[in-house]
Amino acid sequence: MENEIFRAGNYTAKVVRCNTAIVGSGAAGFNAADRLWQLGQHDIVLVTENRVGGTSRNTGSDKQTYYKLTLSGGDPDSVREMADTLFAGRCVDGDIALCEAALSTQYFLKLVELGVPFPRNRYGEYIGYKTDHDSLRRATSVGPYTSKQMTECWKRCAGQGRTYTGQDTSHQNSSG
Secondary structure, three states, X not given: OEXXXXXXXXXXXEEEEOOEEEEOOOHHHHHHHHHHHHOOOXXXXXXXXXXXXXXXXXXXXXXXXXXXXXXXXXXXXXXXXXXXXXXXXXXXXXXXXXXXXXXXHHHHHHHHHHOOOOOEOOOOOEOOEEXXXXXXXXXXXXXXXXXHHHHHHHHHHHHOXXXXXXXXXXXXXXXX
């Protein structure tokens, strides 16, 4: 990683050169950084206004839900069926829906490993519930602040040096 100062008139900015820049410090940003680190890419900068800010950390509602392939009960499920369901909602393109469905269980189990307390039944299965547009039990939640808990677990992981060490960079205005 290389650093330099850029000056234009009365303004200065710190310029950071790196191999990979990740924009945002929400659950997706921390997940991307963790995965890249595991794959050997350590020249990473996390670009964020505030590492304890962001939509994932500061959003809450009674409908915060994480979607994954069904991991309990006898309902048959498949990556293709989940992708079709996501695509049918008209908010996700088909290729993205397929990627989300295919990786949903892997990412979910990583969140469990990081400490997100998703609910289980007495047999240890990760339970889910049905939603309006999904008749299988793919939805799960830890309450109204699911995204916040996910992000806090990722941040804790990063803070313990398990993934990467962040460097706070801020843009400064100066007069002269």
